[in-house]
Amino acid sequence: MLHIIVDVFICLLIADFVSGLGHWAEDTWGAPGRSPLLDKWVILPNIEHHRRPGQMRNKSYWETNHVTVILALVVLGGLLAFHVNAWQAYLTVALISQSNQIHKWAHSQTVPFWVRWLQRIGLLQSVAHHGEHHKRPYAYRFCTTTNLLNPVLDGTGFWHGLEWVIERCGISVKRATEARGGY
Numbered sequence: 071m072l073h074i075i076v077d078v079f080i081c082l083l084i085a086d087f088v089s090g091l092g093h094w095a096e097d098t099w100g101a102p103g104r105s106p107l108l109d110k111w112v113i114l115p116n117i118e119h120h121r122r123p124g125q126m127r128n129k130s131y132w133e134t135n136h137v138t139v140i141l142a143l144v145v146l147g148g149l150l151a152f153h154v155n156a157w158q159a160y161l162t163v164a165l166i167s168q169s170n171q172i173h174k175w176a177h178s179q180t181v182p183f184w185v186r187w188l189q190r191i192g193l194l195q196s197v198a199h200h201g202e203h204h205k206r207p208y209a210y211r212f213c214t215t216t217n218l219l220n221p222v223l224d225g226t227g228f229w230h231g232l233e234w235v236i237e238r239c240g241i242s243v244k245r246a247t248e249a250r251g252g253y
């Protein structure tokens with residue numbers, strides 16, 4: 071039983087890390103004008119969210135989650151095609167598919183009691199924890215699923231280090247979008 075709990079916990083942390091990586095990439099390079107489809111589905115909603123974070127509460131489940139759900143279905147198709155049997159892989163993808171829903175709960179005062187309880191113990195991201203991301207310099211707390219990884223990644227300078235490595239590879243990370251506090 072304990073190993074199942076540990077596995078679920080690790081799946082949650084992986085989902086948290088993926089949510090942070092995706093969010094960091096959006097906030098770092100998320101300038102509009104390169105692809106109409108990307109703008110419509112990812113870039114503009116991301117910029118809009120950072121301008122008016124509370125607006126997220128007014129979106130329906132599908133409006134909030136359609137991008138990650140569709141991507142997750144594609145990945146699930148790949149897992150099935152390659153006959154992956156590990157339930158942990160499916161759980162991780164399922165959790166990632168709900169990362170925007172969990173993010174939305176971190177902007178909501180009214181949530182189901184079990185969500186509030188999970189937020190209280192940090193297994194889902196709390197309102198106060200996520201609120202720090204929406205403050206200048208918009209460079210911390212990129213993970214949006216739990217309260218657990220952000221202190222580690224921010225405390226060790228992980229994102230800063232990642233940007234340093236990417237710059238050494240000749241890719242600019244200075245194109246700060248409005249999501250990260252303006253150009």
Ligand SMILES: [Zn+2]
Nearest residue numbers: 093097120249
């Ligand atoms: Zn952000």
Ligand SMILES: [Zn+2]
Nearest residue numbers: 123173177200
């Ligand atoms: Zn937010």
